[in-house]
Amino acid sequence: MANATGVAEVEIRDTRLKSIMAFHGKASELQEFSRQLKKPAADRCFTQCSDCAQMCAGTVTNHVRGSAVVYHSPMGCFANTPVQNEATYNAALARGLEPFDVRSVCSNISEKDTIYGGLKKLRDAVKLAYDRFVPTCIFIQSSCAAGIVGDDIESVADEMAEELGIPIVPVFCEGFKSKAWSTGFDAGYHGILRKIAQKPEKRQKDLVNIFNFLGTDTFTPMLAKIGLRPNYLVPLADLETLRTMTEAACSTEVCETLGTYITTVLEEEFGVPKVHAPSPYGIKWTDEWYREIARLTGKTDIVEKVIEEEHKRIQPELDELKKELAGLKVYIYAGDSYAHNLGSLVHDLGVEIVGMTTLHHDMKIDGEDAQHSTLQEMIDVAGDIEEFTVCNKQPYEVIKHLKKVKPDFMIVRHMNMTILAAKLGIPSIFEGEINVSAGYDGLLLTGRRIKDLIKAKKILATLAEYNEFPYTDWWLDQEENYI
Ligand code: SF4
Structure with missing residues (x-):
C-alpha cells in the first residue's frame, strides 16, 4: 500500500483484498481458499437484493x-x-x-x-x-x-x-464499482486521510484510536484499567479529532472489516502502530487485545494483573450463564470479520454455533500482515463450522440455510434479517450497537441478552405458523446456493 493517499481513489476490495461474495461449505475450507487466495465459487448470476x-x-x-x-x-x-x-x-x-x-x-x-x-x-x-x-x-x-x-x-x-x-x-463510492459494499468504508476513510488528517506534531502516549460505528462508550472503562483512553473514530468525532488522530499511540477497531484500511494507512504513512490482535470479543481475544495494546503503549507491567482480576471478576456470573445457555444452538449472520467476532463471543458462553453467514469475505487484509485472518482465529477458538456461507443477504438463501440447521436463535448485525428470522419462528438478537458486546462485560451482557431472548421462542413459533414464503419446495431443495 505504498503511498496510498497519493492517489484520488482507493482500490476496490474486490481486487485489493480479493473479496468474494459467494461460498458454501465449511469455515475451514473457506480459510484454505483464502490462504491460497483462490476464489472458491462462481459469483451469483442472480440476486434478489443488494446494497451500495x-x-x-x-x-x-x-x-x-x-x-x-x-x-x-x-x-x-x-x-x-x-x-x-x-x-x-x-x-x-x-x-x-x-x-x-x-x-x-x-x-x-x-x-x-x-x-x-x-x-x-x-x-x-x-x-x-x-x-x-x-x-x-x-x-x-x-x-x-x-x-x-x-x-x-x-x-x-x-x-x-x-x-x-x-x-x-x-x-x-460509486455503487457499480465494487460488489463488496464495505468498499464504501475505505472510500470515506481515504478521503479523510487525504484531505483532513495531518502529519503528527507530537505523540499522545495514552491515546488509542478506536475505529467503531455509532456505539456507546464502553472502551473508556476498558482502557482506563491500563491507564489509557479511547479516541472514538469516525462517527461523532469532529474535524479537529480527525486532524489529530495521527497523534495516537496506536489504532484498533471493533471490526477488522471496518478498520483494515484506515488502521493500515495510519501505520504506514503516519507512524501510528496498528494493534495486531483480534478485536476484543470473547475472553481469549480480549486478553490478546489487552496484551498487544499494552505492548505498544508500555503497559506490559500492569496488564497481566488486570487480565487475571477481570477473569476472576466475571467467572461466577459466566458459570451461571453457561449453565443456563447449555445446549442452545445459534446461527450468526453478520459482516465478514464481525461475524467471526460473534463466533468467538458466543463460544465462550458455551453456545453451539450451527451455522454462520458473512455478507462478503475478504480473503486478505491490508498491510504487511495480509495473511492475518479473523476467520482462522475464530476457528482456532470456537472450532470449525460445518454450515458456513458467504451471502449478501439474499433472502431465499438465508431461508434455505435456516430451515436446514434449525437454530434455537440467531444473532444478526442487520435489522432486516431479524424479520426473516421471526417469520421462521426463530428469535434473534439485533446486534446493531456493537461496542456493548466488547470486552469481558460485553460477554456477560451477551449472555444475559440470549437468556432473555429465548423466552420469545413460543410467540415466534406461533407467528411462524401463520407465515407463508413465496418459495416452492423445489426451489428450496436445489443443491446450489446461487442459481
Ligand atoms: S450509487 Fe449507484 S448503486 Fe448506489 S444507490 Fe446510487 S445508483 Fe444505486
Whole structure:
C-alpha cells in the first residue's frame, strides 16, 4: 500500500483484498481458499437484493460532527440519509455528547445532467450546504451516475475548498464499482486521510484510536484499567479529532472489516502502530487485545494483573450463564470479520454455533500482515463450522440455510434479517450497537441478552405458523446456493 493517499481513489476490495461474495461449505475450507487466495465459487448470476458502497461511505461521512455531506447523485441514492440521522442523534445522546443532526443535500442529477454533465449542480449543492449549515468540512459523495459520466468531482472539491476556506473531501463510492459494499468504508476513510488528517506534531502516549460505528462508550472503562483512553473514530468525532488522530499511540477497531484500511494507512504513512490482535470479543481475544495494546503503549507491567482480576471478576456470573445457555444452538449472520467476532463471543458462553453467514469475505487484509485472518482465529477458538456461507443477504438463501440447521436463535448485525428470522419462528438478537458486546462485560451482557431472548421462542413459533414464503419446495431443495 505504498503511498496510498497519493492517489484520488482507493482500490476496490474486490481486487485489493480479493473479496468474494459467494461460498458454501465449511469455515475451514473457506480459510484454505483464502490462504491460497483462490476464489472458491462462481459469483451469483442472480440476486434478489443488494446494497451500495455509498451507504457504507455515509456511515463514515454523515456522522462527523460539524460536517455537511453533498450527495452528487440522483435523489434515489440519497434515500438512506434520514435513517442515518436518527442513528446519529441517538448515539450522541447515548455517549453523553451533545446530539446533532446529519446535514446533507443532494445535487439531484437528472437524465439531462448525465448527458451534459452535472458539475454546475454540484457546485450549487456545495454552496447551498455551506450557506445553510456553516459546516467545518464538506464531504462530496459520488454515485453511479456521476462516475459513469465522469464528472470531475476532485477539481470542484479543490476549487471550492480554496473559495470557501474549509476542507472539501471527495469520496469515490460509486455503487457499480465494487460488489463488496464495505468498499464504501475505505472510500470515506481515504478521503479523510487525504484531505483532513495531518502529519503528527507530537505523540499522545495514552491515546488509542478506536475505529467503531455509532456505539456507546464502553472502551473508556476498558482502557482506563491500563491507564489509557479511547479516541472514538469516525462517527461523532469532529474535524479537529480527525486532524489529530495521527497523534495516537496506536489504532484498533471493533471490526477488522471496518478498520483494515484506515488502521493500515495510519501505520504506514503516519507512524501510528496498528494493534495486531483480534478485536476484543470473547475472553481469549480480549486478553490478546489487552496484551498487544499494552505492548505498544508500555503497559506490559500492569496488564497481566488486570487480565487475571477481570477473569476472576466475571467467572461466577459466566458459570451461571453457561449453565443456563447449555445446549442452545445459534446461527450468526453478520459482516465478514464481525461475524467471526460473534463466533468467538458466543463460544465462550458455551453456545453451539450451527451455522454462520458473512455478507462478503475478504480473503486478505491490508498491510504487511495480509495473511492475518479473523476467520482462522475464530476457528482456532470456537472450532470449525460445518454450515458456513458467504451471502449478501439474499433472502431465499438465508431461508434455505435456516430451515436446514434449525437454530434455537440467531444473532444478526442487520435489522432486516431479524424479520426473516421471526417469520421462521426463530428469535434473534439485533446486534446493531456493537461496542456493548466488547470486552469481558460485553460477554456477560451477551449472555444475559440470549437468556432473555429465548423466552420469545413460543410467540415466534406461533407467528411462524401463520407465515407463508413465496418459495416452492423445489426451489428450496436445489443443491446450489446461487442459481
Ligand atoms: S450509487 Fe449507484 S448503486 Fe448506489 S444507490 Fe446510487 S445508483 Fe444505486
